[in-house]
Amino acid sequence: MTTPDPRLSINQATLKHADLATALRVTAEAGVQSIGLWREPVLEVGLEAASRMLADSGLRFSTHCRGGFFTLPEGPARVAALDDNRRAIEEAATLAAAGAEGSKAILVLVAGGIPEGSRDLLGARERVRDAIGTLAPDAAAAGVTLAIEPLHPMYVSDRAVVSTLGQALDIAADFEPSVVGVTVDTFHIWWDPQVLEQIARAGSEGRIATYQVCDWKTPLAADVLLSRHYPGDGVIDFGSLTRAVEATGYDGDIEVEIFNEEVWATDPLLAVQRTSAGFSAAVSPHLAWVPAA
């Protein structure tokens, strides 16, 4: 068993069926130094208990997942969604303060799809921009970075009307980089003919809040949401993408977030070890930045 890369972070979704205590335990036990958490398992134990558990684990906290779902039209459901995002911002700040040194207060944002019964993709995109404008002061006050995540275009109608890194950066451009950044996730953007130039742009604009790696292979799972794989198991060239991110000076944690029934059915410690091995083989050789000892 090789020592896990010091910059690897396990996104909790990779261990979907593990509760928070288990996720923290197996991540630390495997020698991984950082974790990204999801709201549901955190709220299952309560924010205060979750913060204590995180602090006790000795792990860094890399991101909070997730806010967003901003495409609803004006009305009570939209107001409720924005309020829920304000709670998520507070959670991200609290957890980042509880995590080990180097923890980050980042809330990953998924835009949301086209509302039921609508065909207005452009209108939905405008409402994403409006919602981020509404939440930016809350994020700034809490010291949290909102990280807009472009999702693969196969999710455009039901999950995220923001599909490319360029589009995410265009939205972020209205705000301070410390308040609104982007999530660079290889699975979602590797196909984009503009990906390398948009990664460079994201870096020069100071917008790379978090870098996430997982792999793509076909045939896609019947539920396309569950098509993510361990780094190295598919066809993504992690070399060119990782070097592009590193060239911007990004020196943060790198998360692996895998939605995959087979991975979820694996013993969680084994899943972390397998993730770590894939990361060491496929991603680590391309890293320029190693944290100071």
Place this chain on the structure above:
Amino acid sequence: MTTPDPRLSINQATLKHADLATALRVTAEAGVQSIGLWREPVLEVGLEAASRMLADSGLRFSTHCRGGFFTLPEGPARVAALDDNRRAIEEAATLAAAGAEGSKAILVLVAGGIPEGSRDLLGARERVRDAIGTLAPDAAAAGVTLAIEPLHPMYVSDRAVVSTLGQALDIAADFEPSVVGVTVDTFHIWWDPQVLEQIARAGSEGRIATYQVCDWKTPLAADVLLSRHYPGDGVIDFGSLTRAVEATGYDGDIEVEIFNEEVWATDPLLAVQRTSAGFSAAVSPHLAWVPAA
């Protein structure tokens, strides 16, 4: 039953289980004026017989489907693929000459995916460009337009490394517009934040060889290749896309090509009628160009 739109063309893939004779018969019987053919059912009866049958049908010929699959590395398989494309070019020319007035000699090109065992997406894209350069003189000599079709990014690894209209236009830019154009298919490009500007660009560069419409809805079929729907059954806004195409001056046939198990299980005449009804409701209201009587 409303009269079919005079610009509607039925792409034969919509009637996958019909042979050529049946496809021609039901398309004409429904009052549709144009058809796009696939190589396999044409070659099943032979090119000469297919040309006679097409001429007898009185239908226009809108496209030939399909050539491409250009991403193989140098070697006998690549040479064979290029030779096969040369035959497809000849077929397109022959069928266009046999079809009714207004027929077009267009060969739709699907780029091909990343070859087995490779992770070199950029290299695969370069080989697409090279192959088109090799075939362009053959197409020019035959009076055939090669129509590069960007496919949705969910097909990038196994089917088409050309994913956006902008990327297809960048490849086409090296060639005469009469020789290399693009296929504008709503299903593949509707999600693209740059779609309207790239349609305008395609028009101003004289590259829109064919416009194709079908709809998108979720959940996607378990085999994502089979997720295409009748116009109007999903979430695509055919108004903005169709007006953008029409604004370029495009006045050709508009194909409906549906890969969908349920549509394929429908009686072929009913499938044509259903396609025509969807087209009349979702697409026709946005058409500026009506063929001269």
